[in-house]
Amino acid sequence: MMLSGRKLLDEVQEQARTLVNRSLDRHIRLAVTGLSRSGKTAFITALVHQLQQLDLTTTLPHWQLVRSGRWLGGRQVPQQYHHIPTFRFDDAKSALLASPPSWPEPTRAVSEIRLELRYRSRHLLRRQLGQSPGSLFLDIVDYPGEWLLDLPLLSLDYRQWSRQVAQQLTEPAVAMLASSWRDAVCQLNAHTPFDEQALAPLVAGYKAWLLACRQQLGLSLIQPGRFVLPGEYDGAPVLQFLPWLAADPDRSPAEGSLYAMLEARYEHYKQHIVKRFYQEHFATFDRQIVLVDCLHTLSAGRTAFDDLERTLSLLLGSFHYGHNNWLRRLFAPRIDKLLFVASKADHVTPEQHAAMQQLLRQLVYGGYGQARFEGIEIQCLAMASLMASRYMSIEWQGRRLPVIQGTDLQGLPVSLFPGEVPCGRPDEGFWQRQRANPEQGFGLVPLRPPLLPAQGPWPHIRLDSALEFLLGDKMK
Ligand SMILES: Nc1nc2c(ncn2[C@@H]2O[C@H](COP(=O)(O)OP(=O)(O)OP(=O)(O)O)[C@@H](O)[C@H]2O)c(=O)[nH]1
Ligand SMILES: [Mg+2]
Structure with missing residues (x-):
């Protein structure tokens, strides 16, 4: 049977659309990993909230997609696996918006969330097929760090x-x-x-x-x-x-x-x-973020620091990025980007962020080298999913000192001079000073979440840089 010219065109267009969808990787599974209390749930909650905001221009300026005006919006959609509990975003958000605000509960079981992110595509083929706006489906898994x-x-x-x-x-x-x-x-x-x-x-x-x-x-x-x-x-x-x-x-x-x-x-x-x-949960991830609470470990002392270093090396060793061993067969990793994050960067003043990143780089050096060797793109960032402090400078003994101000978990205002983050493995002098002034530790005084608007954007540090790195290339 002869196809009419119109029908033939429709069929060719449909086939081309299927091809484009296949080639344009419209789906990302993001593994949010990190030790217990490293900030995974706070990160996911902040990320989901930000991505559901329509106008991100003011809050995520380092995300190219937003800067170029191509962001259209994000929404939660039904997840892929029906038997896995859904990430309790509403509960986490309610806790943050409560009066007084509180952080989400520690995670006790695995859960997932799927977002559909819509954007105006620059992809020529997709535009010609009438497929701009494009969609990217983002799956995120939350689970207890202990596991x-x-x-x-x-x-x-x-x-x-x-x-x-x-x-x-x-x-x-x-x-x-x-x-x-x-x-x-x-x-x-x-x-x-x-x-x-x-x-x-x-x-x-x-x-x-x-x-x-x-x-x-x-x-x-x-x-x-x-x-x-x-x-x-x-x-x-x-x-x-x-x-x-x-x-x-x-x-x-x-x-x-x-x-x-x-x-x-x-x-x-x-x-x-x-x-x-x-x-069940990690076999098919494409990208990975590893959150590390370096500041808390610096406060906890040398034994804790050495232990964290050993633990990270064991962990990163077991991911065996790209290596052809049985763990690889277990994970079948397609992972091509790996983001290391020094979390809770709002506990120090901004001029310390470079040192924090440096310290993190040293801590994860083993896994870093291995992954880079396998051609995986890597970045280290100092980040705060939610900024719970303000920066100030105060006069102290004739000097100006940079301090952070916030509210402790009991609701009392605190002003902290967090001091200098070491750029690498701390020397003996650092631990001695730490022992002499235990109350000066980084991140030792947990901060209450800031007062947040239910609808508007939330304050953060470099969440947009994280998004640019993790999603930027998939939303062209
Ligand atoms: N100041 C500040 N504190 C944070 C931030 N993110 C997390 N925290 C603190 O870190 C604690 C742990 O954060 P979670 O997000 O629950 O950590 P988690 O990795 O999910 O922990 P588990 O579920 O126990 O594995 C919170 O209760 C906060 O006190 C942040 O961006 N800024
Ligand atoms: Mg958690």
């Missing part, structure tokens, strides 16, 4: 992981907190028959130690993550194991022995909890 720390476990067997914990315990401050369970665990015999009742108090001691390391020493390497935040596995036997700190077994432990059971539970944890979680 990120499980990722490096995937490349450790039970014996290797146990050695890593034994190494952590060589730090005196860390060992001191383990006194309630460590001696008993060091005395265990690999071949004794497994006894759930006898194991329970030891595991409870181990879990309490993990929490104490985080709360009292500000440590980041808290593994396994589900031991401090079990989610749906609360009470399951798979969360009842601990590292082997006694002598290694002299012969292969029989089935039903203590060692065999601990090892089996560890492996089950890796295969059925960790691997499944990452397969």
Whole structure:
């Protein structure tokens, strides 16, 4: 049958449209990663709010798309996976807008949100096909930072992981907190028959130690993550194991022995909890942002700083950007851009931001080098998703000092001279000054969120630079 000229034209146009949609990557899955309390949920909330504003010109000037007047608007649309809870944007926003305002709750489970972003396309083919405005679908995943720390476990067997914990315990401050369970665990015999009742108090001691390391020493390497935040596995036997700190077994432990059971539970944890979680939520991300709260770690002291450095290196090592190993097959990464963010930059005065970025660059140096080697584009930024402070300068002992002013969580006004952020790994002098003046720490006084308008734009630091880097090339 002969097609009429009009029909033929329609068909050709439809085929061309399909081709354009395929070639124009209209979908991005953004992995927002970071250790617990690094600012992931605040970032997602601020991002979603900003992207739902129609007029961004005044607040996001460093985002090219906005500057060139091509931004049309953003809205939340139904997400791809129906079985995953939706990110509770309205709850987070209500908390920020409440009187008094408060930060969103710590995250206890995974959730997702999908946005459709509309813009006027510069793409010639798309314009000719009548497809300007263009749409980009952005998927964002939020999850508890505690679970990120499980990722490096995937490349450790039970014996290797146990050695890593034994190494952590060589730090005196860390060992001191383990006194309630460590001696008993060091005395265990690999071949004794497994006894759930006898194991329970030891595991409870181990879990309490993990929490104490985080709360009292500000440590980041808290593994396994589900031991401090079990989610749906609360009470399951798979969360009842601990590292082997006694002598290694002299012969292969029989089935039903203590060692065999601990090892089996560890492996089950890796295969059925960790691997499944990452397969389900992280397998297909295209871009990644890694938030790091450098300032809080500087305040927490040297042990915490060293621990953060080690933790980041373990984490970035396990992403193995572009590497052809089994982790790569797990993630099938298409990731081509990686943004490292030193979060909560509103806790220091602006002239410190360059040092903050430098410090972050040093902290993530290992992963940075690896990713760049694989051709992934990388950037480091000092950013605040929500700016909770104002900058001032005050007269003090005949000098002008830059300070930040804000409100603490109790509602009292605070003026802080945060001091100078070291550009790299701090020297001994820095830690000594820190010990002498503990109240001077960066980010030690958490700030209450600022008073925000329900509809208008929200104050931030470099959120627009982050958007330019993460989305700019996909919205041409
Ligand atoms: N001043 C300031 N504080 C921030 C900012 N972002 C986060 N915070 C602070 O950091 C805390 C943790 O932020 P969240 O966004 O909940 O961190 P998270 O990474 O989602 O934490 P988990 O869900 O526990 O993994 C907040 O309660 C605030 O006190 C920011 O941009 N500026
Ligand atoms: Mg969170």
